[in-house]
Amino acid sequence: MFHPYILGAFFASVLGFLLYALRDKERKDNRPRHHRADGLVTSSSEIGQCRQDDGFGTDIIIVGAGVAGSALAHTLGKDGRRVHIIERDLTEPDRIVGELLQPGGYLKLIELGLEDCVEEIDAQRVLGYALFKDGKNTRLSYPLEKFHSDVAGRSFHNGRFIQRMREKAAFLSNVRMEQGTVTSLLEENGTIKGVQYKTKAGQELKAYAPLTIVCDGCFSNLRRSLCNPKVDVPSCFVGLVLENCQLPFANHGHVILADPSPILFYPISSTEVRCLVDVPGQKLPSIANGEMANHLKTRVAPQLPPQLYDAFISAIDQGKIRTMPNRSMPADPYPTPGALLMGDAFNMRHPLTGGGMTVALSDIVVLRDLLKPLSNLNDAVSLSKYLESFYTLRKPVASTINTLAGALYKVFCASTDQARTEMREACFDYLSLGGICSAGPVALLSGLNPRPLSLVVHFFAVAIYGVGRLLLPFPSLKRLWIGARLISAASSIIFPIIKAEGVRQMFFPVTMPAYYRAPPAK
Secondary structure, three states, rough: OOOOHHHHHHHHHHHHHHHHHHOOOOOOOOOOOOOOOOOOEHHHHHHHOOOOOOOOOOOOEOOOOHHHHHHHHHHHHHHHOOOEEEEOOOOOOOOOOOOOOOOOHHHHHHHHHOOOOOOOOOOOOOOEEEEEEEEEEEEEEOOOOOOOOOOOOOEEHHHHHHHHHHHHHHOOOOOOEEEEEEEEEEEEOOOEEEEEEEEEOOOOEEEEOOOEEEOOOOOOOOOOHHHHOOOOOEEEEEEEEEEOOOOOOOEEEEEOOOOOOOOOEEEOOOOOEEEEEEEEOOOOOEEEHHHHHHHHHHHHHHHOHHHHHHHHHHHHHHHEEEEEEEEEEEEEEEOOOEEEOOOOOOOOOHHHHHOHHHHHHHHHHHHHHOOOOOOOOOOOOHHHHHHHHHHHHHHHHHHHHHHHHHHHHHHHHOOHHHHEEEEEEHHHHHHHHOOOOHHHHHHHOOOOOOHHHHHHHHHHHHHHHHHHHHHHHOOOHHHHHHHHHHHHHHHHHHHHHHHHHHHHHHHHHOOOOOOOOOOOOO
């Protein structure tokens, strides 16, 4: 029954690409490929300070001890590398995102030997999603039948998870974790030699290593010298914690397709449920003067399932309202000898699908496998050339999750355009069909099926399903026109995201020269 969708999706993809190409008036941008931001990369000869000599003999410096930095430090330390990790603040973080780890990410956690980091933090098993729209709901379970019974998603307090990983990393004798603020990268003849940083006590120091990996998060002040950051902020999350609240579907994330954009609920402990209200744009109602509370009570609360209404209102009355900008940024690195970007400093996607940690952990597995055969990291130019393969090898997982996050967010947002409205309705009904129509997209979302082509097939299957709904039982010229616009709208959503990810790297990675790059000679 699904084969017509695949055939239709192929033709729809071709048609959509042609429509999009006709509308696309952009030209290749002449970006400065080796731009360096003032004050963020400093020549080591310009600093009149003595080199820090602590006798540690560092192989790798890691900037930032969040999810990516801590996991990377433990992984590389376990492989025998001497790691110096510098984090601005080693106290427990308190964030409203980074709280849901997809099953694909949990599998990577197991692969890295970090699965015990979700223990003893009251983490909750997540078995899938429940989708709500206009009084209807459907449950979408993760396709976990082929995995061990322990494999599932996990949701938790972000800070507790990070602290567990920091403890694991710091336990290794060859990992030195230090609190300090990295102010610049040290550059000499185009090669990054290390970092300049300020200690907790305010002392200015320099640290040197053959390889510096920057993982300083979504607000990174170092990435401008290592990539071309095209940061987009399509919306903001307004975060609340609902206490002693029973979700309609236990151990499931809940997505309400509200007006104007989605609302998320998921457990973060045995007694707490996180609520994230998406607000399009960057301008938010004021929390201080009560506009935000009024907005949540009058605009948002009436759209929630009845079971969540009272707990939602109670959480608003407690006044603990938090906000966070939702950022997306395609990976566009400047290969730089001696340095590498990872985590949110390198690549971001809309957090609607909770894929960020899965991408970061997958990237760490790729990097670990690339570095494992190398006993010497001192040839910075050869190492940089070799590590260009990292950007290609990470693409199947990263591009699938990135593209799905961006596309789903646009589909799930309400619109006055009838074609976009039909697409939203078709997506809900398509997922409600069950079988491969739900298992396929959920496998993509969960990181269990990192196949970009499968994503495109399902995305256009939704569009074709929407056209079919319009034309049956009796087609008309108006319905045909709306159907054509629906296909065009679907194309305008997904093709720009694919273009930003890189068509060749995403669908044909084996054609990239870096895919076959051999380790540098010892």
